[in-house]
Amino acid sequence: MVNNNYSDTSVSQPMKHGSSESAAEGRGKNTRAKVLDMLRSAAGGISGEAMAAQIGVSRVAVWKAVKGLCEAGYEIAGNPEGYALVRDKTDSIDEWEFGADAPRFRHLESTDSTMNRAFDEALRGAAHGLVVTADRQLTGRGMSGKAWNSAAGGLFFTIVTRPGLAVWDSHRMVMAAQCAAAEAVRSATGVECSLDWPNDLLVGSGKIGGILGEGLFSGTTLSFMNLGVGINTGERPDMPGTGAVNGGRKEILDFFLKNFDRIDPESPGLASRWNSKCPRIGQSIIGKTVGGARVEGAFLGIDEAGRARIREDKDTGGYGERLFSPGSLSIETKGWRR
CATH class of the missing domain: 2.30.30.100 (SH3 type barrels.)
Known part of the structure; x- marks a missing residue:
């Protein structure tokens, strides 16, 4: 899935390395995350007043959070205790599923490509680590302009990074993402996931995913580097040589972010780490x-x-x-x- 579309675009002014999301939106996501966690923990229900007191927000803010969760597909009903979660969502990757990290995410039910949306966010000054997720990708992109088959139920996301690397070292970010993704698949599913050059993720001989690198640079330094990740966690694409893994999207994404955040792209051991996961050597x-x-x-x-x-x-x-x-x-x- 990976392509290195590096645009030699000059930047007249330094980009602001801050989130393009407003503070109010970030607080709203945090409130939804906390409300959802409380509803899941309170089998018999919990009052809006109790949630407001625990979170430290108004009852109106709790009501708005409940309303937003209902609109997103969670079924919440009123009862004598207050609010109760009647029907949860299965394997949701909505922003508020990530607790205190919710403001880090932008989730879309459907989009052309998470790469396109992340590029827009990066140009607006999104901070390092912003993650754009989607339940459905209509025109996912792959290497050398090829289409990426976004099979139903798959994990599709792009992470914005600002590594401060020279352009000639930019592929190290793809290497880091490959390592993080392979380790995430293994942790979440117990299935060994290996790497192939330059960008693929393999289980056995079947390609289950890949990483797409796309950046903008000024002179010889990267302004940002976006990493698109596609993993077949649902249906297997109707293409020869492909595969899929039976794993939860949220769990794999959680493991990926923890692994990726710990990898130093400038570490001299990155190539050895990559090579240790590649069965093609020799x-x-x-x-x-x-x-x-x-x-x-x-x-x-x-x-x-x-x-x-x-x-x-x-x-x-x-x-x-x-x-x-x-x-x-x-x-x-x-x-x-x-």
């Missing part, structure tokens, strides 16, 4: 460069910049080990061992 490949030149050899893993290390076959006129940046080589055939 396997033969056949590919083409963007210029159409044929490449045959063995995939030796990646270097610290995320470039593929290919040991070309000497008997085919190769040059020994060569490095290929993401997007410069398309691997067409891979997977059999020497």
Whole structure:
């Protein structure tokens, strides 16, 4: 799913690294998160007055939170105790499902692509770590302008980052996101998830997801780098070579964010971490460069910049080990061992 669409766009003034969301909106999400948590904990119901006192807001604010939750699909009814949660939502990734982190999220029921919405947010000055999620993506984007098949029930989100990296190190953010996603899938499902170059997530031989990197830079420094993540947690796309995992979207997203927030993209051990999760190392490949030149050899893993290390076959006129940046080589055939 990954593409590195780096736009060489000059920025005349420094971007504000603050949230584009108003303080009132952030407080509203926090209140909904706390109200929802209280409703889930109070089997027999709880009064609006009690919730208002515990949260430290007015009863009107609680009423607005309840109304917003009902509009979002949670069924809440009045009873002698006050409010009661009659029907919960299954595997919801609405903002208020993330507790105190709710203001960090923007959730959409349906959108063209979370990448497009996150790009808009980043241009408006969204802070590092903002997450745009969607239940449904109509025109998800993949590598080199290809479409990403957003199968029903999948996990689709984009995280805005401001890493302060040089442009030539930008793929390190994709590497970090791949590692975080693979570890999240394993933690949430117990299924081993591996990596493939330059951007894929695999379970067995099936592609279950990938990372799309898209950034804007001024001179040689990234202004922001957005990372789009798509994981097939529902239906398997009707395409050869794909797969899906049976895991909750919220749980996987929770694990991803915890893992990703702990990864230092400038750490010299990032390539080793990535390589340890790639089963393709040592396997033969056949590919083409963007210029159409044929490449045959063995995939030796990646270097610290995320470039593929290919040991070309000497008997085919190769040059020994060569490095290929993401997007410069398309691997067409891979997977059999020497």
